[in-house]
Amino acid sequence: MRKYWEISKTYMKAQLVWRADVIFNMIFTISKILFAYLLWGTVFQDKEMVGTFTFHGMLSYYVVSSFLSQLEMSEGISSEIHDRLRNGTFSKYLVIPAGIERYFMAMELGVVLFYLIFDFAAAAVWVFVFRIRFVFAGEWQVIACALVMTVLGMVFMVQLNYFLGILTLRFEGIGTFLMIKNNLVSLVTGSIVPLALFPEFVVSILRLLPFYYVTYLPAMLLTGKCGEEAVRGIVIIGCWCVLMQLVIRAAWKKYFTAYDGAGI
C-alpha cells in the first residue's frame, strides 16, 4: 500500500506547482454557486417551495453537489491513457512494478485530496457570504452512508474512465465514447438540475444507473433528504463497482495481448 500512497503524494505535490489551476478551480466552484443563487433566487421569488425544496434547501443541495462534482476529476484518466497509447508512451506504466489501475486510483486520490481542501474552503466561504441557512442531515448513519457512497461513486468513475481509456487498445479513438459519457454524466449525476424535479418514472430508471449515486444521492443525503435510499444506494453502487471491475479485467485480457503495440 505504501507505494500507492507515495503515488498519491507525488500527484498531490504535482498539483501544488500549478497555482493558476487551483485559483480557477475555486472560481469555478464559486461561479456555479453564484449562478445557482441567481437562478433559484428568481425561481423562488413567488414561491416557498419547488418540489420538496425550500430556497435554502436548494442552495444547500447546490453547494454540496457542486463540491462533490468538483472533486470528481477522473475524466483525465481516460484521456491520459488514450493520449499515451496513441503517442507511444503508455509503456511508462507497463514497466513499473505497480498495478496500472491502482496507479490511476492512487493518482486520482492525490488530486482529490489536494482539491478537497480548496473546494471545501470555497464552499464554506459562499455559505457564509450568501448567508445560506445550510440544511444538513441530522442522523450520523445517513452522513456515514453518504460518505461511503461518495467514495464508491468516485471509485466507479475512476473505473469507468479507466475502462474507456483502455478501449483505445481496440478502437484507437475514444472521443465518441467520452462525449456520450460526459453528456450522460452531467445530466444523470444531478449536477445541473436536482433529479427530484424529474418525473418519478424517470428517477426510478436513473436509480438503476451508477451515476445517480456519484453526486446526486450523496448530496441529497447530506442535505437531509432521501434517507430511506441510503443503504440500498450503497449496495447498488457497490454492485456497479464489482461489475465494472469484471468488465475491466475482461477488456484488458482481451485487448492488451492482442494489441499490436506499435503505439505503446
Place this chain on the structure above:
Amino acid sequence: MNQTNKNIISTSGLIKTYRRYKKPEGIRGSIASLFHREYEEKTAVNRIDLTVQAGEFVGLIGPNGAGKTTLIKMLTGIIAPTAGAIDVLGYYPNDLKNAFKKQYAVVMGQKSQLFFELTVNDTLRLFKEIYEISEDVFQENKNYFVHLFGVADLMDVQVRTLSLGERMKMELIVALLHNPAILFLDEPTIGLDAIASRQIRSFLREINEQKGTTIILTSHYVEDIKTLCRRMVVVNHGVKIYDGATDELFERYQKNKRIIVAFDSPAGTMALKTGSAKLVVDETYKKEYEVPRQNASGLLAELMGHEPKDITIEEEEIGIVVERIYQEGGGDCHA
C-alpha cells in the same frame, strides 16, 4: 566483473506480426474504406533466436524499422509475441508480473519516466516506494549514482528545467536505483551532443563493469556500439543477420573510412596517388574522400601535404555496415 555463464534472456523462433490498415488514396478511398477495409500484415520480428548471459553488454543494431525496438518491447513485456518462445529471468515477460518488473529497467531515449513538474529527488522517492527499496539501499544507490553522474546540484531542480543530457542522466539514475539485473536502453544518446554522449557511454561502461548489470543497447551511433558492446546483434527486416563479436563485425564489414578535409583558401581538384580514394563531396573549401581502411593512413599523409585547415576521420555509418552484412550473408558467430 560479476559475470556468470547463465542465460538470463532466451528466445526461440520469436515472431511479431503487426496488422495494419491500408487506405486507398483520396476521398473516394476514404469513403470506400468505411465499408470495406483492407489489412496487411508486417512481420517486424521474424524467427529470432537469441540468448544473453548475465553481465553481457550487447549492442542491438539495424536500420529504422528493422525490429530492434519491437524486440526490446517483447523482452520487457510491453507487447506480446505473435509466436515463438521467450524467457527473461525465468518469466514470460508479457505476464507483466511485478516480481519480473523489479528485476529489469528500460530507458527509451524519447520516453521519460520523470515527472516534469517535480524535482528528481521527488521522483526518486516515488520510485523507492514503487520498487520497495529499503532506505539503506536507496541512500547507498542514490549517493553512488549522484556522485558517478556528477549531478548533486541538480537534484532539487524541477525536471522540466534540465537540459536533454542532464535529463538522460536522471533517467538512468531512476532506472538503476533498484539494482536491475538487466538494463534495456533504446537510443539513450539520441539528440545528445558529443560531450553528453561520451559521459553517458562512460557511465554505462562503469555500471556494466562495477555492478555486473547486463545491458542491451540499441543505437544508431557507431561510436556507442563500438566503445561499449563486446557483442553485437544485427537485425534487418526483422531477421537476425549477425550475432558475434563487435571487433570482428567491424573488421569484416566496416571496409571504408571517410576523410573530410577543410581548407582556408579555395582548393582545386587534387591529383592523389592513393588511387582507391573516391572523392564524394567536392566543394571549394571542403573535400570528402571515401577510402578503404587499409589505405586511409596513406591518403591522410598525402592530404597533409596540401596544408589543410582541418581533417576529420569518420567511420562508416551503421546503415552501410548493415547493408553490407545483409549483402554478404552475415553470420551467427555467437557460441
